[in-house]
Amino acid sequence: MKTRILSLIFLATAMSGMAQTFDIVARAGYSVGGTMPMGFPKEMRGMNSYAPKFNFRVGADATYMWNKHWGILSGLRFEQKGFKTDISLRQFDVILRQGVEEITGPYTGNVVVNIRQIGFTLPLQAVWQPNEVLRLKAGPYISVLTGRSFHGYAYGHTGSDGKSTAYLRRGEVRGDLVYVGNDETTRGYFNGDSFDNYLRRFQWGLDLGVDWTFARKWGAFADLSYGLNSAFNSSEGNPVTMGLYPLYGTFGLVYKLKH
Numbered sequence: 001m002k003t004r005i006l007s008l009i010f011l012a013t014a015m016s017g018m019a020q021t022f023d024i025v026a027r028a029g030y031s032v033g034g035t036m037p038m039g040f041p042k043e044m045r046g047m048n049s050y051a052p053k054f055n056f057r058v059g060a061d062a063t064y065m066w067n068k069h070w071g072i073l074s075g076l077r078f079e080q081k082g083f084k085t086d087i088s089l090r091q092f093d094v095i096l097r098q099g100v101e102e103i104t105g106p107y108t109g110n111v112v113v114n115i116r117q118i119g120f121t122l123p124l125q126a127v128w129q130p131n132e133v134l135r136l137k138a139g140p141y142i143s144v145l146t147g148r149s150f151h152g153y154a155y156g157h158t159g160s161d162g163k164s165t166a167y168l169r170r171g172e173v174r175g176d177l178v179y180v181g182n183d184e185t186t187r188g189y190f191n192g193d194s195f196d197n198y199l200r201r202f203q204w205g206l207d208l209g210v211d212w213t214f215a216r217k218w219g220a221f222a223d224l225s226y227g228l229n230s231a232f233n234s235s236e237g238n239p240v241t242m243g244l245y246p247l248y249g250t251f252g253l254v255y256k257l258k259h
Contacts (some may be wrong), residue, residue: 012117020064023259027077027221029252031055034083035231035244043242045088053082053116057250060257065134071127071136081248082116092242096154096168096188098180103188104130106173109180110165113152117199117231117246119145138208138209141225148199150240151191155182170227198232200241210253219254229249 033051059077066072091106125139131232156166156179166180168188180188209223227246 007087016249018140020067021071021259022060022062023065024060024257025219026255026257027057027062027222027252029223030056030177031057031079031081031250031252033081033084033248034084035117035227035246037244038240041242043089043092045090045216047233048086048088048110050086051084053080053084055080055082055248057252059121061123065127065129069129070113071129073125073127073139075122075123077121078119079121079250080116080118081246082114082118085113086110086112089175091169094154094168094188094190096180096190097193098188099185103168103176103178105152105169105171105178107166107168107180107188109154109156111152111154111166115231116147116149117145117203118147125207133213135211136209137211137223139206141205141207142243143203143205145199145201148196148201150195151189152198153190154180154188156180157182196204200229200231200233203229203231203246209250213254217256219256221250221252221254223250224248225250243254 006077032055034050050078057077057079059075061073061075063071063073083170088110090108093105094107095102095104121141123141125137126192127208128136138202154166159165164179168178168180169175170178180186205225205227207223207225209221211219211221213219224247225248229244230245232244
């Protein structure tokens with residue numbers, strides 16, 4: 001009888017040491033980043049400017065800690081990722097609309113790009129909690145986009161010879177020269193369904209981050225997410241042949257709804 005009682009006491013002590021908890025938090029944050037190629041492709045000559053859009057994330061996460069150090073997190077987030085950038089290209093295959101004409105071929109010059117992706121994200125992360133105020137998180141995510149757009153224009157400056165510094169070779173590298181200027185009639189535009197329809201509706205990647213609790217109900221977080229499939233799909237006719245992957249850092253506040 002004494003042995004059984006000691007066994008029950010030992011089991012109760014071990015169970016109490018596991019400190020199982022379940023909590024729900026709300027999050028709101030701001031994201032900075034871009035949808036960019038892996039590495040630095042030879043067609044890209046440089047970035048002239050970069051401006052993030054109003055990128056936000058709101059949502060709620062639930063975390064189950066099966067002991068005082070380890071747990072699992074999932075939730076649902078609504079977020080927007082987007083930016084505007086001006087880059088220099090050399091002999092990059094494009095489809096441009098200049099006036100009423102659509103032109104294809106290798107392009108050399110500057111390009112202004114606007115991209116926006118908005119939708120819902122479901123994370124699934126392992127959680128490690130070294131102490132009562134810090135939680136480290138890492139794991140995959142899946143995103144479903146409800147809105148997506150990719151548009152912009154190509155342009156050049158007038159050189160010393162009076163011609164534009166930007167041009168497109170019609171069809172191939174030895175094709176006829178088509179100069180691209182810097183006003184509404186001579187710029188080369190890309191937009192509409194010919195681009196938006198090739199943006200993926202489903203994306204997935206990896207997300208890692210840290211939560212810091214600084215008050216009983218309040219905390220802060222910092223996350224880094226990296227997409228593992230290109231923003232553009234590989235369907236035939238895709239006008240963007242370069243792989244572009246979303247990479248964003250998000251910073252914000254956490255409010256504990258249940259603990």
